[in-house]
Amino acid sequence: MGAETRREAGTLDPLSLGGIVSERVSPGLADIAHAEPFEPRYELGPYELRTLYRTEAQAKRRKxxxxxxxxxxxxxxxxxxxxxxxxxxxxxxxxxxxxxxxxxxxxxxxxxxxxxxxxxxxxxxxxxxxxxxxxxxxxxxxxxxxxxxxxxxxxxxxxxxxxxxxxxxxxxxxxxxxxxxxxxxxxxxxxxxxxxxxxxxxxxxxxxxxxxxxxxxxxxxxxxxxxxxxNALEARIQHKEATERGKALLRLSRTDPLTGLENRRAIDEKLRDYWNDWQKLGAGFVAILIDVDFFKKFNDCYGHQEGDRCLIQVANALSDMIKQYNGSIGRYGGEEFIVLARMEKKDQVADLAEAICRTVENLAIAHELRRDGISIVTASVGAAFTRKQTGAKLEKIIHEADRALYLAKAGGRNCARLFDPTDPQSSDESENLAALLKIAIGQDLVSLVYQPIKDVASGRLEAVEALMRLKMLDGTLVPPSLFIPVAERTGSILELGRWAIRTVCAELLAGDHVRLVSVNVSPIQLKTPGFAASVATILGETGVTGNRLAFEITEGLEMEMHSDILRCISDLKLLGIKIWLDDFGTGFAGLSWLRLIDFDTVKIDRSFLHDCATPNGKAMLQDIIALVRNRGHKILVEGVETEEQMALMREFGIDKVQGFHVGRPVPAANLQAKRAVQRRPFTVLKSA
Structure with a gap:
């Protein structure tokens, strides 16, 4: 069959003839994001038009x-x-x-x-x-x-x-x-x-x-x-240009302008398709949330341009890797990405999540200001896999992936966590706790108990620490280790924290029942604008001076050296509030915080005291005490439970102690009944 015959076998599209009409090759997503999508039209000459007309006329004559x-x-x-x-x-x-x-x-x-x-x-x-x-x-x-x-x-x-x-x-x-x-x-x-x-x-x-x-x-x-x-050719060209324009605009509306990946709108549409296939056909899939660790610090250290380059490198590397799993990746927010992939087994999900972590780590992008001992950019990964459950909704799988991501970040970052419905911290029970925390204050489900803190030298009650307790509607107690992380993740900690500070001032400090009360304060509270002002308002309303109150800041991964946190701490100290560093030695920020902040008291975690049964453990505690003492801070040791431990604290010259040997947590009424006891310090919102 001749070339002319083959060319005439079907109706020709004159707009697709090479060399006659301008060839518009669709650019890549990243190019579309930065380039004008509407190029000038290539004008055809008389000879080209006649050639095109004869080609099209042949099809018409044949028909x-x-x-x-x-x-x-x-x-x-x-x-x-x-x-x-x-x-x-x-x-x-x-x-x-x-x-x-x-x-x-x-x-x-x-x-x-x-x-x-x-x-x-x-x-x-x-x-x-x-x-x-x-x-x-x-x-x-x-x-x-x-x-x-x-x-x-x-x-x-x-x-x-x-x-x-x-x-x-x-x-x-x-x-x-x-x-x-x-x-x-x-x-x-x-x-x-x-x-x-x-x-x-x-x-x-x-x-x-x-x-x-x-x-x-x-x-x-x-x-x-x-x-x-x-006329028909002009109409077709205009129609094609309008179609290309529409497609280009659609691509732009579905594309992240920085990385060239699909944006949240596009990935949400794809998620809906995956979900429908799961509901109708049983085709399982995984949703994976990826968060670049300490990215704000990276921006602060290297600048936003380098931050953009970092995100582009991460996006390109993950995009290439995800192709091997026939998955989709999109940018879900600032430094957060999302991956969707069809999978049948949880083992595959774990492999993919771990591969994502290692892919980012292998880029070896320098990140010198991290405080967790790692000097390169890494990512935390949370994954959720489809599972049979009643009343399941599309948003649920994203919520589950988000909860798994939260656990990955809380567990040290640079790791992957798969949502486990049997884990109390990530399962549906945490959702029930989140709902319970919203009504806890109004339904009187939350209360405070106070644990004594003793001055070692005088043997007198120096202060009390406020510990929060939560009960369910049926009266069952919920351990702080369960509800405090949920409160921090959902933001309920803000309202609970204000309630705790107000309650402490009203129950104990306003009536001069104790000298000092310490309250645990979450980093989320310190990063919230207006926190110091809200504390000042509470002090003014209750008539309590700031020097009667101490805030315990728990050292840990969430306690970032954030300018807003440092500013808030400075404002609190201006109010006269004492700042204590809690659980020293268990996290990563202790030495950095000792250098940046003039803490009134440093609380050494109970685990170091309990390890004193061995020579190495005792030596470790002595080294920590020497380090803190050289910085000029007062020292409080937690977990004193026996007279032998108390004797050891006297031997080491510790300032204050706390533990069951000193006193167990009691309601405010017990302290009010012992009015003869001198005023003591107070701590709120403790998860232990």
Missing amino acids: EARPGLWIAVAIYVLFSVSDLLLIPDVAARTIAARFAVGLTALLILEGQLRRRAATGWLDVTCAAAIIFGYVGWLCPAVMSADKESVSYYMVFGTIFMMSANLFFTFRFKISIITSTIILCILYIVNYYMPTTPVYKMVFATFYISCFTFTSYVNWKLNEERYNVFL
Whole structure:
């Protein structure tokens, strides 16, 4: 099959012809995000337009060849009636000729169409059908005895001249050739007909006039077809440009401008598709949230441009890696990414989550200001896998991945956690706790108890620490280790913290029942704008001075050296509030915080005291005490439970102690009953 034949096998799209219309190659997502998507149109020259018109006209002529010839043959055969009326003596022959020529032409055309012959050959067949149709009728017609009827009947030959334009859409050249051949035949027959010179001159003039008229009409029709083609081409180009514009805008609206990944809108749509497939077909999938560790510190250290480059590198690396799992990745927020992938087993989920962690770690992007002993950029990963559950909603799997991510960050970062419905800190129980915390204050489900703190040298009660307790609606107690993390994750800690400070001031300090009360304060509270102002308001309303209150700040990963935190601590110290560092030695920020903040007291975690049963443990505690003492801070040791431990604290010269040997947590009423006991310090919101 020739190239022309292959090209004509179907309707051509002129906008897709290489070299004729501008080739618009769709740019990549990242390029679209930064480039103008609407390029100037490439204007076609006259030759290119004519070439394109001929190419498209071929398809149209090919499509119209069959119906045109069938209609022409049908009319040609119907003229047999005129043969019977005007030349009855040769009518049988002319009618037979009509049928023979018509059927032959139709058979040849159908054969060509079946063999997918070129359009040019179809045009030749149709033009030949017109010529032989006239010749085939004329030959037996001139044998009629009624020469006068034949001479007048020949006038109908002009119909064949017009047939080239009436039934077909020939190119102008083929149309002129066909009409010229018919004209020549008419002239020859007219010349030899036994008629008068006047008759010959009149009809010769008539034939020329018909030829001129049909040729002019044919030329105008071809020009009009060309103009229609130009208008249609312009309309198609405009439609394509509008479509491309719409697609480009759609891509832009679904693309993150920095990384070129899908944005939250696009990934949410994909998540909905995954969820529908899970609900209808049982096709399981995993949702994975990825958070770049300490990214704000990275921006503060290296600048926002380097921060952007870091995100782009992470995005590119993860995108390449996710392709191996046939998954999708998008940017879900500042330094947070999300991955969706179809999976059947939890083992696959764990492998993918771990691979994400290692991919980011292997980039080895320098991050010198981290305080956890790692000097490169890493990521925390939380994953949730589809599972059968009643009343499940689309948002639930994202919530579960978010809870798993929270545990990964709380567990030291640079690690992956898979949501476990049996884990109290991540399961549905935490959702129940979150709902319970919202109503805890209004329903009197939350309360405070106070644990004594003793001065080692004098043996007097120096202060008390406020510890929060929560009970469920049925009265069941909830351990602080369960509800405090949930309160921090959901933000309920803000309202609970204000309530605790107000309650401490009202229950103990306003009535001078103790000298000092310490309250545990979450980093989330310290980072909240207006926290110091809200504390000042509470002090003013209750008539308590700030030096009666101490805030314990728990050392840990969440306690970032944040400018807002440092500013808040400074404001609190201006109010006279004492700042204690709690659980020293258990986290990563202790030495940094000792350098940055002038703590009034440092509380050494109970684990170091309990390890004193071994020589190494005792030496470790002595080293920590020496370190803190050299910084000039007072020392409080937690977990004193025996007289032997108390004796050891005297031996080490510790300032204050706390533990069951000193006193167990009691309600405020017990302290109020012992009014003779001098005022002691107070601590709120402790998770131990």
